Amino acid sequence: MGLRARALAYTMVAAPLVWMLAVAITVHSAYNEIDELFDSQLVRIARQVQTLLPSASIGQLALGGAEPLAPAGSAAGAADLKDLSVAVWNAEGQVLMADREGVTLPRLPDAAGFRDLQVGSADWRVYYLQSSHGRWLVAVGQSLHERDELVGGLLLAQILPWLLMLPLLLLVMGAALRSALQPLASLSQALAQRxxxxxxxxxxxxxxxxxxxxxxxxxxxxxxxxxxxxxxxxxxxxxxxxxxxxxxxxxxxxxxxxxxxxxxxxxxxxxxxxxxxxxxxxxxxxxxxxxxxLEHLGPVQAVDWPAVVATVVDGLWPQAEAAGVDIEVLDLAADTLPLQGDAALLGVLLRNLLDNALRHAPRGSTVTLQGGPGRLSVLDRGPGVTPEQLARLGDRFYRPEGQAGSGSGLGLSIVRRIAALHGLAVQWGPRADGPGFAVQIRRA
Incomplete structure (x- = not known):
C-alpha cells in the first residue's frame, strides 16, 4: 500500500473515531443543557400555577366532560401539548385542576422536586411542588421523548453534513497528500533517472x-x-x-x-x-x-595473546630457520594489550610484522617480540630505512630501494588497516638502542 493510500486509510479510520468522540461529548453536553432548560420551565410553570390557585375559582374537572378545543391550523405553531401536562390535587387527594394529560400523572403526597416516572408506556419527568400550608399539590410533567427528539435532531444536524461532505473531504485530502508528497515523487524520479x-x-x-x-x-x-x-x-x-x-x-x-x-x-x-x-x-x-x-568488526571476544603469538611463531619458524634468524618472545602475558577483537585478524597482523622483520634481519641476528602494558613491539637488527623512505612506509606496493629481501609492499598496509579496525595505533621507526627497525602497536 502506497503512502497516499495508507494516509487516506488512516484518515478514514481516525476521522470517524474522533468525530464519534466529539459527538458523544456534544450529546452529553446537549442533554445537560436541555435538561437544565426544560427543568427550569417545569419549575416556573409549577410556581405560576401555585401562585394563581388562591385567586382562582377551582372546581374538580369532569373527567368525562368535553375536552378543550385546540387551536386550529397554524395558530398552534410547532407546539406539541401532548408532551406537557399539569395537575393539582388538594389535601384529600381530589384533582382540583388537570389538563388532558395531567389526569394520568400519579399523585405522590410526599413528593417534592423532580421525579423520573413511567406514565403509561412513556418515560416522563415530573416536578412536584407542595404548598406551604399543605392545601394542594402541584405537578408539572414533560415526556422525555421531547428531550430525546431534540437531542436526536442536534445529532442528525451534525451527522448529516459530515456524511455529505465526506467525499469532498477525501478528494481534498487526496489532493493535499499528492501535493505534500510531490518532493518525494520528484526525489524518486531523480534517483530513477540517475x-x-x-x-x-x-x-x-x-x-x-x-x-x-x-x-x-x-x-x-x-x-x-x-x-x-x-x-x-x-x-x-x-x-x-x-x-x-x-x-x-x-x-x-x-x-x-x-x-x-x-x-x-x-x-x-x-x-x-x-x-x-x-x-x-x-x-x-x-x-x-x-x-x-571491512567497515567494522563482526562479533568480538577477548583475545588470548599468548595463544595468538604461539600460533604465528610456529608457522614462521621454518622461514626463520632458513633465514638463520632467531625469534625471541619477551614479557608476553595474558594481559598484554588487553583487547576485545578478532583473533584471526590479529594473527594476520602479527604474522606480517614478524615476516617483514625476518626478511630484513641479517643472518645470525634476532627478531624480538616484546609485550608490555598496553603495547606490543616487534624489533629487528636490519639496516633500517632513511627518513625519506620512512615517510612512505605503509603505502601499498611500496618497497624501499636497495633492500635485498623480496616482498609485495603490502604488509604494513595490512597491519595498519587491521589495527584501525581494532582501535589500535601503529608506530614504526629506527630502534633507539642501535641499528634496526621497531614497530609498536598500542591503544589509539
Missing part, C-alpha cells in the same frame, strides 16, 4: 525538513560507495601493475631456461623463486582486499 555511476550528493537544502535526514543519509551512503569504488579501482590498477612484473620475470626466466644448453637446475630455481613471490603477492592482495572492505 546514471549507475552517478554518486554525486543529492541537493537537500530545498527539500522539506522531514526529507532532509533521508537525503543526507543517502548522500552519506553515496560517499561511502564512491570511496569503496575508488579503492577498488586503485587496488585493481595497482594489482595489474604489480602482477605484470613477476609474470614478465617468470616468462624471461622460462625462456632463458629453455634456451640454455646446460643443466636447467639454476633456471628452474629462479622460476620457483618467482612463483613463490607471485604466490605471496596474491596472498597479500587477497588479505588486503579482505580487510579493506
Amino acid at each position: 546514471d549507475p555511476q552517478g554518486l554525486d550528493p543529492l541537493p537537500a537544502a530545498e527539500l522539506p525538513p522531514d526529507l532532509r535526514p533521508l537525503v543526507e543519509a543517502m548522500n552519506g551512503l553515496f560517499a561511502r560507495i564512491d570511496n569503496t569504488l575508488a579503492r577498488e579501482r586503485r587496488f585493481t590498477a595497482d594489482a595489474a601493475h604489480e602482477l605484470r612484473t613477476p609474470l614478465a620475470g617468470l616468462r624471461a626466466q622460462w625462456d632463458a631456461a629453455r634456451l640454455q644448453g646446460g643443466p636447467p637446475g639454476a633456471g628452474l630455481d629462479k622460476i620457483g623463486q618467482g612463483l613463490d613471490r607471485l604466490a605471496r603477492l596474491v596472498q597479500q592482495m587477497l588479505a588486503l582486499a579482505r580487510v579493506e572492505h
Whole structure:
C-alpha cells in the first residue's frame, strides 16, 4: 500500500473515531443543557400555577366532560401539548385542576422536586411542588421523548453534513497528500533517472525538513560507495601493475631456461623463486582486499595473546630457520594489550610484522617480540630505512630501494588497516638502542 493510500486509510479510520468522540461529548453536553432548560420551565410553570390557585375559582374537572378545543391550523405553531401536562390535587387527594394529560400523572403526597416516572408506556419527568400550608399539590410533567427528539435532531444536524461532505473531504485530502508528497515523487524520479555511476550528493537544502535526514543519509551512503569504488579501482590498477612484473620475470626466466644448453637446475630455481613471490603477492592482495572492505568488526571476544603469538611463531619458524634468524618472545602475558577483537585478524597482523622483520634481519641476528602494558613491539637488527623512505612506509606496493629481501609492499598496509579496525595505533621507526627497525602497536 502506497503512502497516499495508507494516509487516506488512516484518515478514514481516525476521522470517524474522533468525530464519534466529539459527538458523544456534544450529546452529553446537549442533554445537560436541555435538561437544565426544560427543568427550569417545569419549575416556573409549577410556581405560576401555585401562585394563581388562591385567586382562582377551582372546581374538580369532569373527567368525562368535553375536552378543550385546540387551536386550529397554524395558530398552534410547532407546539406539541401532548408532551406537557399539569395537575393539582388538594389535601384529600381530589384533582382540583388537570389538563388532558395531567389526569394520568400519579399523585405522590410526599413528593417534592423532580421525579423520573413511567406514565403509561412513556418515560416522563415530573416536578412536584407542595404548598406551604399543605392545601394542594402541584405537578408539572414533560415526556422525555421531547428531550430525546431534540437531542436526536442536534445529532442528525451534525451527522448529516459530515456524511455529505465526506467525499469532498477525501478528494481534498487526496489532493493535499499528492501535493505534500510531490518532493518525494520528484526525489524518486531523480534517483530513477540517475546514471549507475552517478554518486554525486543529492541537493537537500530545498527539500522539506522531514526529507532532509533521508537525503543526507543517502548522500552519506553515496560517499561511502564512491570511496569503496575508488579503492577498488586503485587496488585493481595497482594489482595489474604489480602482477605484470613477476609474470614478465617468470616468462624471461622460462625462456632463458629453455634456451640454455646446460643443466636447467639454476633456471628452474629462479622460476620457483618467482612463483613463490607471485604466490605471496596474491596472498597479500587477497588479505588486503579482505580487510579493506571491512567497515567494522563482526562479533568480538577477548583475545588470548599468548595463544595468538604461539600460533604465528610456529608457522614462521621454518622461514626463520632458513633465514638463520632467531625469534625471541619477551614479557608476553595474558594481559598484554588487553583487547576485545578478532583473533584471526590479529594473527594476520602479527604474522606480517614478524615476516617483514625476518626478511630484513641479517643472518645470525634476532627478531624480538616484546609485550608490555598496553603495547606490543616487534624489533629487528636490519639496516633500517632513511627518513625519506620512512615517510612512505605503509603505502601499498611500496618497497624501499636497495633492500635485498623480496616482498609485495603490502604488509604494513595490512597491519595498519587491521589495527584501525581494532582501535589500535601503529608506530614504526629506527630502534633507539642501535641499528634496526621497531614497530609498536598500542591503544589509539
